[in-house]
Amino acid sequence: MSQVLWFRRDLRIEDNAILSNAKGKVLPIFIFDKNILKSLSKDDMRVSFIYKSVLGLKEKLKNIGLDLAIFFDEPVNVFKKLVEKGFDEVLCSVDFDSYAKTRDEKIEEIIPMRRFLDSFILNPNDHLKKDGTPYKVFTPFYNSLKLITSSNNIEELKRNETLQKSIFDYDFIPSLKQMNFEEQELPDFLELEAYELLKQFKEKINDYKVQRDYIYVNATSNISVHLRFGLISPKQVFNYFKSFNDENSEFFIREIFWREFYNYILVHYPYSEHSNFNNIELSWNENEDDFNKWCEGKTGIPIIDAAMIHLNKTGTMHNRLRMIVASFLTKNLFIDWKKGEKYFASKLLDYEASSNIGGWQWGASTGADASPYFRIFNPYLQSKKFDKDAIFIKSVLPQLKDLDAKLFHIENGASSNLFVDYPKSMVDISLSRKQAIEKFKRAKNEH
Numbered sequence: 001m002s003q004v005l006w007f008r009r010d011l012r013i014e015d016n017a018i019l020s021n022a023k024g025k026v027l028p029i030f031i032f033d034k035n036i037l038k039s040l041s042k043d044d045m046r047v048s049f050i051y052k053s054v055l056g057l058k059e060k061l062k063n064i065g066l067d068l069a070i071f072f073d074e075p076v077n078v079f080k081k082l083v084e085k086g087f088d089e090v091l092c093s094v095d096f097d098s099y100a101k102t103r104d105e106k107i108e109e110i111i112p113m114r115r116f117l118d119s120f121i122l123n124p125n126d127h128l129k130k131d132g133t134p135y136k137v138f139t140p141f142y143n144s145l146k147l148i149t150s151s152n153n154i155e156e157l158k159r160n161e162t163l164q165k166s167i168f169d170y171d172f173i174p175s176l177k178q179m180n181f182e183e184q185e186l187p188d189f190l191e192l193e194a195y196e197l198l199k200q201f202k203e204k205i206n207d208y209k210v211q212r213d214y215i216y217v218n219a220t221s222n223i224s225v226h227l228r229f230g231l232i233s234p235k236q237v238f239n240y241f242k243s244f245n246d247e248n249s250e251f252f253i254r255e256i257f258w259r260e261f262y263n264y265i266l267v268h269y270p271y272s273e274h275s276n277f278n279n280i281e282l283s284w285n286e287n288e289d290d291f292n293k294w295c296e297g298k299t300g301i302p303i304i305d306a307a308m309i310h311l312n313k314t315g316t317m318h319n320r321l322r323m324i325v326a327s328f329l330t331k332n333l334f335i336d337w338k339k340g341e342k343y344f345a346s347k348l349l350d351y352e353a354s355s356n357i358g359g360w361q362w363g364a365s366t367g368a369d370a371s372p373y374f375r376i377f378n379p380y381l382q383s384k385k386f387d388k389d390a391i392f393i394k395s396v397l398p399q400l401k402d403l404d405a406k407l408f409h410i411e412n413g414a415s416s417n418l419f420v421d422y423p424k425s426m427v428d429i430s431l432s433r434k435q436a437i438e439k440f441k442r443a444k445n446e447h
């Protein structure tokens with residue numbers, strides 16, 4: 001029996017299910033999947049990050065006597081060749097994404113696959129309400145997990161130390177250029193290892209509950225990208241903070257379970273990837289110019305524009321800003337959340353289908369446990385509250401740096417200054433809010 005260990009979104013050697021369950025001679029592999037890469041732009045930052053992480057994984061595997069064979073191909077082609085070479089089983093972690101599910105079905109026609117769950121703490125299929133149906137609301141879902149959340153440690157998987165490296169050509173490493181990508185400069189926090197990030201965050205965790213909403217403060221963990229690509233497991237994050245045994249850690253751990261919750265929802269309700277979770281029907285605004293202004297940060301509303309320009313430049317966006325721009329797109333512009341979701345998917349370094357869909361459906365008031373449709377963020381009040389001195393806004397829109405911060409928190413405040421080049425608001429905030437509430441009310445009544 002020669003096993004292939006297919007690393008996908010679990011680019012680590014600790015608490016790794018495939019390194020724990022494998023036996024004997026193994027071939028660890030990573031595939032730069034042409035099917036995925038062909039749809040990405042040359043300057044996609046995620047590819048630079050994954051590339052760096054895959055090379056890092058190769059080094060770590062070498063340090064424990066193994067290695068990593070790297071391919072640039074379609075997975076089907078890779079496995080056809082590996083079967084010819086005598087490999088007869090694939091071990092990998094479960095990937096719940098819809099592309100991954102169809103891809104795996106095709107691979108299973110070529111070679112048997114054994115999948116393990118280690119990208120999430122909870123297996124969604126193992127946890128239902130007493131009546132046998134899945135949870136739909138976060139708080140009862142979270143409370144029902146007390147057995148897990150009240151424990152001080154969730155057992156991590158130990159690596160099988162007797163594994164041996166299969167004989168193979170491990171030398172091939174495609175360059176980013178060969179794969180048609182350009183190396184991108186990454187935000188500083190992505191230069192750090194996952195545990196270094198957690199250690200830094202530990203110093204700030206006492207302020208997390210209060211500070212995490214302030215857009216200009218770096219008060220959160222920044223761990224989402226590492227979690228997304230499995231450079232650390234959610235179990236390891238849980239155990240690290242549990243070891244401090246304090247209230248602030250508990251609050252942070254609860255946030256980690258939002259990620260579990262949205263994955264749980266998507267697994268149980270896969271239709272919510274493409275449709276409103278609550279099944280209401282809305283006739284959205286199809287105007288492409290409106291949508292493009294939002295994407296490019298040309299709405300005339302400083303907090304929205306700063307958030308979108310920052311996303312386009314860095315691939316990152318603060319959680320509070322994600323909520324504000326999602327509310328603005330779906331309620332004030334009345335544009336379908338799916339368009340916003342798709343745009344985020346193309347830009348976010350931490351893009352994770354389940355969290356992104358969950359976050360968007362929450363913002364659009366169409367999702368599981370969503371915000372009520374009549375509670376619509378006013379972007380001016382949000383910036384007044386969470387970026388009072390316009391520190392974040394001015395850092396992204398330097399042409400406005402000399403304006404009085406108060407102007408950013410009133411409609412058309414910034415554009416009223418004739419000495420700066422800044423557009424008027426593309427939409428009347430209170431009128432569009434009223435119209436959205438009417439549309440939602442009608443859709444709910446018709447439902």
Ligand SMILES: Cc1cc2nc3c(=O)[nH]c(=O)nc-3n(C[C@H](O)[C@H](O)[C@H](O)COP(=O)(O)OP(=O)(O)OC[C@H]3O[C@@H](n4cnc5c(N)ncnc54)[C@H](O)[C@@H]3O)c2cc1C
Nearest residue numbers: 220221222223224255256258259319322351352355356359
């Ligand atoms: C419209 C919208 C889209 C989003 N898209 C994504 C996405 O594609 N990928 C993604 O990882 N998160 C997404 N989120 C959730 C959240 O914004 C990010 O997880 C968070 O900003 C990442 O920064 P952090 O690691 O510093 O967070 P912290 O505040 O330090 O939280 C720690 C971890 O908890 C989890 N978490 C916290 N809040 C949430 C949440 N609301 N939903 C799900 N998980 C959460 C994340 O894994 C996060 O890394 C989205 C939220 C919204 C409103």
